Amino acid sequence: MSIIEVKDLVKTYKIIQKEDGLKGYIKNLIKPKYNEITAVKGINFNINEGELVGYIGENGAGKSTTIKMLTGLLSPTSGKVIVNGIVPNEKRIENNKNIGAVFGQKTQLWWDLPVIESFRLIKKMYKIPENEYRKNLKKFTEILDLEDLLEKQVKNLSLGQKMRCEIAATFLHNPKIVYLDEPTIGLDVFVKENIRKFIKDINKEKKTTVILTTHDLKDIEDVCDRIILLDKGKIIYDGEKQKFKDTYGKYVIAEFIINSKNRTISNLDNATILEENEKSLKVKFMHNETTIVKLMNEISNYCIIEDIHIKEAELEDILKEIYKGAHKC
Amino acid sequence: MTKIIHNISLYFSFLKASLKEMLIYRLDCIVGMISQIVTQLVEIIFIWIVFQNTDNLAGWNFMQILLLYGVTLISIGISDFCFDALYDIGPKYIREGEFDKILLRPVHPLISIIGSSKEFTALGYFGLGLFLTITMLIKLSIPITIILVLKIIFFSIIGAAIIGAINTIFSIASFWTYRSNEVIWSFYRIYTFAQYPIDIYNKFIKVLITVILPFAFVAYYPSMNYLGMNSNMIYISPIIMIVLWIIAIKLWNLALNKYRSTGT
Numbered sequence: 001m002s003i004i005e006v007k008d009l010v011k012t013y014k015i016i017q018k019e020d021g022l023k024g025y026i027k028n029l030i031k032p033k034y035n036e037i038t039a040v041k042g043i044n045f046n047i048n049e050g051e052l053v054g055y056i057g058e059n060g061a062g063k064s065t066t067i068k069m070l071t072g073l074l075s076p077t078s079g080k081v082i083v084n085g086i087v088p089n090e091k092r093i094e095n096n097k098n099i100g101a102v103f104g105q106k107t108q109l110w111w112d113l114p115v116i117e118s119f120r121l122i123k124k125m126y127k128i129p130e131n132e133y134r135k136n137l138k139k140f141t142e143i144l145d146l147e148d149l150l151e152k153q154v155k156n157l158s159l160g161q162k163m164r165c166e167i168a169a170t171f172l173h174n175p176k177i178v179y180l181d182e183p184t185i186g187l188d189v190f191v192k193e194n195i196r197k198f199i200k201d202i203n204k205e206k207k208t209t210v211i212l213t214t215h216d217l218k219d220i221e222d223v224c225d226r227i228i229l230l231d232k233g234k235i236i237y238d239g240e241k242q243k244f245k246d247t248y249g250k251y252v253i254a255e256f257i258i259n260s261k262n263r264t265i266s267n268l269d270n271a272t273i274l275e276e277n278e279k280s281l282k283v284k285f286m287h288n289e290t291t292i293v294k295l296m297n298e299i300s301n302y303c304i305i306e307d308i309h310i311k312e313a314e315l316e317d318i319l320k321e322i323y324k325g326a327h328k329c
Numbered sequence: 330m331t332k333i334i335h336n337i338s339l340y341f342s343f344l345k346a347s348l349k350e351m352l353i354y355r356l357d358c359i360v361g362m363i364s365q366i367v368t369q370l371v372e373i374i375f376i377w378i379v380f381q382n383t384d385n386l387a388g389w390n391f392m393q394i395l396l397l398y399g400v401t402l403i404s405i406g407i408s409d410f411c412f413d414a415l416y417d418i419g420p421k422y423i424r425e426g427e428f429d430k431i432l433l434r435p436v437h438p439l440i441s442i443i444g445s446s447k448e449f450t451a452l453g454y455f456g457l458g459l460f461l462t463i464t465m466l467i468k469l470s471i472p473i474t475i476i477l478v479l480k481i482i483f484f485s486i487i488g489a490a491i492i493g494a495i496n497t498i499f500s501i502a503s504f505w506t507y508r509s510n511e512v513i514w515s516f517y518r519i520y521t522f523a524q525y526p527i528d529i530y531n532k533f534i535k536v537l538i539t540v541i542l543p544f545a546f547v548a549y550y551p552s553m554n555y556l557g558m559n560s561n562m563i564y565i566s567p568i569i570m571i572v573l574w575i576i577a578i579k580l581w582n583l584a585l586n587k588y589r590s591t592g593t
Contacts (some may be wrong), residue, residue: 074589112350122344
């Protein structure tokens, strides 16, 4: 059974139409004109318990608005959201007991207090049983390497240290569903990997459902099995990550290291030139349209090929393609 | 019922955490406390000047007025200490986006907000109020019995809760303006009327501070009772407190729902 059900979900905002100049501002103050903006335009999806879902899209695609409706922070304009059998908008506090959330760089920890004090308050807030609390604290401390941080004041932690504590705080009460909005933003590679590993470990052990919103597609590549791709308030892809790559990423990028080029290569059969200079030539082509050998033959008419690097399409490349021409999807 | 107890106990846990946070800034606390006491002393000097020209205000003498002033300060001290963060809802929580974090907790947002009060300096009001009250009781030769002490403790807390409820109602402005602290403050200042015997006022102000914003129940009616002025109005204050909180919470929830539908 689905733990999250979203049906025909719509959210329309009313925003004040800004007018220029002092006169316009005063006019707005007295009689504001409203513009309606539909951020989410009737989306549908179901998420099962234990799924790791990457919820992605460009800025302004409606990701945050959806997450806010799933958590009950915003009420939908129309449509239905059911999370773990509860309508979050109607029973927000009830729903909050089952969920955890990380929103960017906003901390839920008490800024001036040692980390452990925040954990104790969270324990009390969610009524976490003593033994469960100890068990989780021990495990999280181990995986996220928090040992030396627990007694430090939050304000004295580095960004990476803070985020590790933040993630631990979010999972402390064994939430059924966790929403992570940009959990790795601004972090170094090691902390990012640490956090991804933690999410995967906990998901495996506790079947925690995770909805991950991020601009770092490595997060998705590493953690998620499923992708929901949003564009301008509509879902344009919903399915397995691998299938997504197979469907939209059938192309290959090849970089030819070249020498003694005698003239510019303006055109290649069935391939697109991405970058070209004295020493290298980057091209993109589809598997079914041409082969590397054909391309080599063609390029060697212009220059000597010294080396070749071939790269399969990564999620990021595919998404860039899709964003450029969303209609293709 | 267990839900209410859980919420109240959480509130005190939050408040304890806030105090710990506040106490890190020791110097701030001391400076804040001293400046509060100085502000109040200026007001007391003003009252003294008034009494250079008259020997009573609506039948109250200088010492009785100071007692009323002291009783008010005790309640204000407690209320600032417990509910001060209501002022932060607009400028801090909503403007800086901290509000979402609080809405995600499994507890009513008001508990989280008032639990983040850090007005340690309110102890300045409280201390000065206590000093004035005790000194004036002695000077007026009113016997300080256990009953009187218990009464003062109980009704000071009730008074603080009345102020808290009124401030909660006006904190609703936070959902529409970031400058809600100023809205609360301007209504809160009406309590100044209740620091003097209400008989000196015209009908409008009387109705204002007894019915519309019942600040008179914070200290005026209790003081009359302590001074043996045969006032039974004091016994209504707990009911007023409860009614005000019910109204405050209902209105606050309504405003919150409205806020969640606009998302602005």
